[in-house]
Amino acid sequence: MAFPVLSIIVFTPAVAAMILLMIPAQRKTEARGVALAAATFALLLSLWVYIQYLTQHMTGYQFVEQYNWLSALGISLHFGVDGMSAPLVLLTGVVMFTGVLISWGDFDEHSHLSAGIQDRPREFFAFLFILASGVFGVFASLDLFMLFFFYEIAVFPMYLLIVIWGWIQTREYAAMKLTLYLFIGSVVALVGALAMYWTAGQSTGIYSFDMLQLEKAGFSASFQNLWFLPVFFGFAVLGGIWPFHNWSPDGHVAAPTAVSMFHAGVLMKLGAFAALRVGIMLLPEGAQHWSWVIMLCAGVAVVYGAFIAFIQTDFKYMVGFSSVSHMGLVMLGFSTLNRDGLTGAGVQMFSHGIMTALFFAVVGMIYDRAHTREIPQLGGMAKVMPFAAIGFIIGGLVSMGMPGFSGFIAEFPIFLGVWQSQWLVAVIASISIIITAAYIMRNIRQVFFGQMPEKFEGHITGITILDKIAITTLCLLMIVIGLFPSVMVPVVQTGVNHILQLLGVA
Amino acid sequence: MFTSTAFLSILPETLILVLGVILLVVEPFMKEERRRNVGWLTAGGLLAILVISVLVGRPAVATSTFGNTIRFDGLGFFFKMLFVFGAGITALFLMDHEKVGQRGEAYLMLLASTIGMCLMASAADLIMLYLAIETTSIPLYVLSGFMLGDDRSTEAGFKYLLFGAMTSAVMLYGFSLLFGFAGTTNLYALADAFKSGQVSAPVIFGVIILLIVGLSFKVSIVPFHFWAPDVYEGAPTPVSGFLSTASKAAGFAVIARLFLIAFSNFTIDWITVFAVLSAVTMTVGNLLALPQKNLKRMLAYSSIAHAGYAMIGIVAFSKLGVASVVFYMAAYIVTNLAAFGVVVAVGRVVGSDEYESYKGLSRRSPLLGLIMLAAFLSLAGMPPFAGFVAKVFVFAAGVQSGFVWLVVVGILNSIIGVYYYLNVMKYVYLYRLENEDEDKHPIALTRPYMIALVVLVLGVILLGTVFAPWFSSANAAALNLF
Numbered sequence: 001m002a003f004p005v006l007s008i009i010v011f012t013p014a015v016a017a018m019i020l021l022m023i024p025a026q027r028k029t030e031a032r033g034v035a036l037a038a039a040t041f042a043l044l045l046s047l048w049v050y051i052q053y054l055t056q057h058m059t060g061y062q063f064v065e066q067y068n069w070l071s072a073l074g075i076s077l078h079f080g081v082d083g084m085s086a087p088l089v090l091l092t093g094v095v096m097f098t099g100v101l102i103s104w105g106d107f108d109e110h111s112h113l114s115a116g117i118q119d120r121p122r123e124f125f126a127f128l129f130i131l132a133s134g135v136f137g138v139f140a141s142l143d144l145f146m147l148f149f150f151y152e153i154a155v156f157p158m159y160l161l162i163v164i165w166g167w168i169q170t171r172e173y174a175a176m177k178l179t180l181y182l183f184i185g186s187v188v189a190l191v192g193a194l195a196m197y198w199t200a201g202q203s204t205g206i207y208s209f210d211m212l213q214l215e216k217a218g219f220s221a222s223f224q225n226l227w228f229l230p231v232f233f234g235f236a237v238l239g240g241i242w243p244f245h246n247w248s249p250d251g252h253v254a255a256p257t258a259v260s261m262f263h264a265g266v267l268m269k270l271g272a273f274a275a276l277r278v279g280i281m282l283l284p285e286g287a288q289h290w291s292w293v294i295m296l297c298a299g300v301a302v303v304y305g306a307f308i309a310f311i312q313t314d315f316k317y318m319v320g321f322s323s324v325s326h327m328g329l330v331m332l333g334f335s336t337l338n339r340d341g342l343t344g345a346g347v348q349m350f351s352h353g354i355m356t357a358l359f360f361a362v363v364g365m366i367y368d369r370a371h372t373r374e375i376p377q378l379g380g381m382a383k384v385m386p387f388a389a390i391g392f393i394i395g396g397l398v399s400m401g402m403p404g405f406s407g408f409i410a411e412f413p414i415f416l417g418v419w420q421s422q423w424l425v426a427v428i429a430s431i432s433i434i435i436t437a438a439y440i441m442r443n444i445r446q447v448f449f450g451q452m453p454e455k456f457e458g459h460i461t462g463i464t465i466l467d468k469i470a471i472t473t474l475c476l477l478m479i480v481i482g483l484f485p486s487v488m489v490p491v492v493q494t495g496v497n498h499i500l501q502l503l504g505v506a
Numbered sequence: 507m508f509t510s511t512a513f514l515s516i517l518p519e520t521l522i523l524v525l526g527v528i529l530l531v532v533e534p535f536m537k538e539e540r541r542r543n544v545g546w547l548t549a550g551g552l553l554a555i556l557v558i559s560v561l562v563g564r565p566a567v568a569t570s571t572f573g574n575t576i577r578f579d580g581l582g583f584f585f586k587m588l589f590v591f592g593a594g595i596t597a598l599f600l601m602d603h604e605k606v607g608q609r610g611e612a613y614l615m616l617l618a619s620t621i622g623m624c625l626m627a628s629a630a631d632l633i634m635l636y637l638a639i640e641t642t643s644i645p646l647y648v649l650s651g652f653m654l655g656d657d658r659s660t661e662a663g664f665k666y667l668l669f670g671a672m673t674s675a676v677m678l679y680g681f682s683l684l685f686g687f688a689g690t691t692n693l694y695a696l697a698d699a700f701k702s703g704q705v706s707a708p709v710i711f712g713v714i715i716l717l718i719v720g721l722s723f724k725v726s727i728v729p730f731h732f733w734a735p736d737v738y739e740g741a742p743t744p745v746s747g748f749l750s751t752a753s754k755a756a757g758f759a760v761i762a763r764l765f766l767i768a769f770s771n772f773t774i775d776w777i778t779v780f781a782v783l784s785a786v787t788m789t790v791g792n793l794l795a796l797p798q799k800n801l802k803r804m805l806a807y808s809s810i811a812h813a814g815y816a817m818i819g820i821v822a823f824s825k826l827g828v829a830s831v832v833f834y835m836a837a838y839i840v841t842n843l844a845a846f847g848v849v850v851a852v853g854r855v856v857g858s859d860e861y862e863s864y865k866g867l868s869r870r871s872p873l874l875g876l877i878m879l880a881a882f883l884s885l886a887g888m889p890p891f892a893g894f895v896a897k898v899f900v901f902a903a904g905v906q907s908g909f910v911w912l913v914v915v916g917i918l919n920s921i922i923g924v925y926y927y928l929n930v931m932k933y934v935y936l937y938r939l940e941n942e943d944e945d946k947h948p949i950a951l952t953r954p955y956m957i958a959l960v961v962l963v964l965g966v967i968l969l970g971t972v973f974a975p976w977f978s979s980a981n982a983a984a985l986n987l988f
Contacts, residue, residue, distance in 0.1 A: 025872060070974040072981055073826075073902075123872075145898070149889045156888045159928055160879075164935050172932065176925065183924050187917040190898070194905040194913075 006079040010136040013129035020126040035125035046093030059494040074208030078143040083495025087350040095265040098470035099258035131157040145209040166254040174254035181247035189234025228286025232279030238271025242301035249320030257364025265357035295335035301328030306435035315373040333414040341417025346492035348410035358395040358474040380452025389448040391471035396440040405482035512571040515578035517563040525551040533610035545601035548613040552594035575631040579986040582628030585759040592752035593620040598958040599744035615645035623756040632691040650741040662740025669733040677720025700771040724757030728787040738806035747846030750809040755835040788814030792922040822903035828984035830899035837892035844881035844962035865937040869944035886927040892969035
């Protein structure tokens with residue numbers, strides 16, 4: 001058996017969490033050290049997996065490992081990545097690493113930053129890492145039962161992370177709302193998954209949760225039409241699809257910086273990815289039958305999210321709603337069910353994950369120092385933190401879909417795909433690009449280049465070297481993909497090929 | 507007649523009896539202030555019984571012993587081991603309970619009740635079954651009212667006794683009718699009699715209702731749940747834990763055997779009844795748990811709700827259904843004992859079970875906070891804890907048998923569950939003591955509590971991650987009914 005790299009990636013954060021919980025509470029530096037070591041380790045391994053996949057021109061599921069877990073019910077611990085999930089595993093590694101870097105200073109004894117999250121770094125990182133294990137697990141799982149298992153693990157630590165370390169004014173409300181939304185979505189999808197399991201078993205005689213088996217089950221059209229919507233939307237709740245997006249901006253705003261990064265950067269991809277893998281790939285006919293519903297909801301999310309982001313005065317809410325809008329583009333890409341749209345959606349998941357992690361990191365840095373997120377009250381930040389300003393501008397350009405950045409590589413094929421399937425939707429959705437450009441540029445002008453309010457003069461300090469490393473990492477990724485699409489697009493396309501086969505259009 | 511199989515079939519019961527006699531002999535010789543150590547003896551003895559039984563007492567093939575009154579099979583054995591485990595943990599919890607732990611009688615009552623439960627799980631005869639149920643219940647009535655001079659405890663004991671006697675009488679009436687109609691008291695002979703069509707269905711439907719009354723009381727199914735919150739709140743907390751876990755599991759063991767063996771011919775009669783009861787129980791239990799401010803009462807309502815979830819497995823009427831119920835009970839016993847264990851440990855120091863008194867717990871004792879987190883997330887059905895897997899199995903069994911509506915009800919209910927379980931965790935992790943001086947008010951764990959809680963948490967995680975061996979045993983147990 002080959003080196004079990006995926007299980008190591010999946011279980012590294014969980015093991016690190018256990019170690020963290022055993023460290024005495026007052027040893028804050030050791031706790032952070034363990035966290036950083038584990039995050040670096042996971043990042044390097046996921047990078048290695050991705051580079052192997054890219055340079056070896058792999059196709060289909062690779063790095064496959066399978067261990068029997070409960071043979072009586074056909075449950076196995078089955079890991080493997082394909083062109084869709086390999087970039088997302090890398091994304092998780094990157095966000096985890098930068099998230100630890102960004103929150104490093106929050107736990108300093110003398111830190112004047114971050115109202116209220118200085119205490120208990122041990123628990124903070126432990127819960128964050130349990131969540132990370134869940135996320136890795138979902139992206140790597142090829143077994144439906146295990147996918148749910150890891151999915152739930154990825155959801156519940158969020159409650160604690162927000163409620164304990166979150167923004168004091170809304171954390172209790174937002175944390176509970178988020179948890180309930182996501183839990184409802186996942187259990188609804190679970191019923192669909194159980195129905196798939198039994199139906200496939202009855203028709204093929206093999207009772208198995210293995211998704212590679214279920215792909216071949218050949219569900220009847222009526223079955224697929226019945227169960228597609230519950231399964232797809234059950235997961236898509238976490239992808240922030242309209243009209244179930246309501247938890248997401250509240251959750252983003254209430255969460256502490258590293259958690260927002262994780263949340264918008266990775267967790268929302270989790271929902272989109274699971275909706276793709278379980279909804280579209282296992283129930284392809286259902287997807288074709290209902291694709292107009294997804295297109296409608298996604299189209300509304302794209303435009304509506306952008307408009308709502310435009311009128312926000314709270315910096316973090318603005319980023320939160322822009323996430324809804326951008327994740328809408330991912331769903332829009334899914335709904336086309338054609339090569340261009342799906343490829344764009346795959347790249348967009350990665351691109352948006354990096355971009356929004358960067359956004360939240362910068363917003364967090366500003367809030368830590370200015371203690372306000374009201375855009376009109378901010379200004380002149382480029383003078384004291386030029387590095388963060390440049391990072392945010394690059395993120396903004398990605399967000400607008402500017403050529404030369406990863407956003408363009410992602411959004412252009414999506415619109416191409418949508419045009420092929422419904423040109424009117426493409427026209428309407430493209431309004432969002434203009435709106436996005438408007439609010440991004442307006443905010444960059446106000447926050448970074450506007451007049452700095454007098455009360456901030458001399459009080460705002462620059463950002464630390466760790467923050468700079470995090471920003472640089474994120475920016476580099478977006479630029480590299482923008483300039484050299486061949487580092488990502490071919491990988492995603494191998495994944496898309498497989499989906500198109502299942503859809504019967506390739 | 508007294509063959510080695512016969513001996514093995516009641517091995518745990520016999521050993522518990524021996525242990526009880528040893529306690530009786532040893533206890534008077536102990537100094538009064540050291541009587542707490544009886545708890546070590548009880549727990550250690552039960553652990554030894556568990557090990558011995560697993561090593562030598564496992565049933566190879568299902569056989570009937572003692573004139574067909576005892577069924578020696580995997581189902582009974584699995585449940586017996588659960589009861590012995592639960593009793594051992596409860597003995598540890600009793601040790602440092604101020605008013606109960608120093609008195610040897612409490613441990614003896616616990617053992618007596620455990621013998622009854624073991625017999626419940628293996629009884630194959632109505633008379634044996636009734637005796638077993640009473641052997642289980644009477645010591646529990648005493649234990650619930652054990653704190654003399656404490657009005658609430660006395661009330662709990664009295665209430666439990668009245669409800670128990672009443673429903674037990676109704677059930678006994680049902681048993682006598684069964685004997686009258688079929689001419690036998692043996693469950694397996696009853697099944698044969700019914701299959702040959704001697705007894706008409708409407709008559710049996712009436713009898714089934716009578717039996718459901720009695721058994722619903724034991725497992726606290728709505729509308730026979732009223733006693734649970736009051737009794738759990740008033741009884742000594744370790745006893746509440748025992749009531750809500752082992753005693754409930756014993757009820758499910760009886761329900762499984764009685765209905766799936768004796769009444770397998772009349773499924774249309776009772777499956778619908780149980781399906782409705784299950785849906786109502788889940789919903790009522792969860793809705794009433796929402797407004798609670800007292801943790802013991804909340805756990806009482808949550809245990810009602812859990813009886814409803816487990817019932818889905820019975821309703822499914824399939825191998826997987828029974829296996830999932832057995833697994834659910836194992837997961838539930840471990841989880842709920844952990845939850846009650848935390849209440850015991852905190853209550854001993856804080857002196858209250860209100861949510862308010864759990865403020866700052868995660869700072870006063872990080873370990874206890876984590877244990878509580880694991881237990882409550884498991885109750886809420888979150889991985890990687892036992893409750894998640896148990897729920898998925900039960901729901902899977904429900905979907906397999908076509909009870910999608912019931913599963914949907916179950917799922918909506920688990921969402922309510924998530925709300926109120928997490929709500930408690932908010933007190934533990936978020937809220938703080940008034941002066942934010944948690945450092946000065948640590949909650950120390952005594953050794954028995956530490957051992958018991960760590961064992962339970964490991965169990966919760968083990969059942970929730972490496973679930974294959976446990977499920978296989980549960981599956982093997984379920985095979986005995988088909």
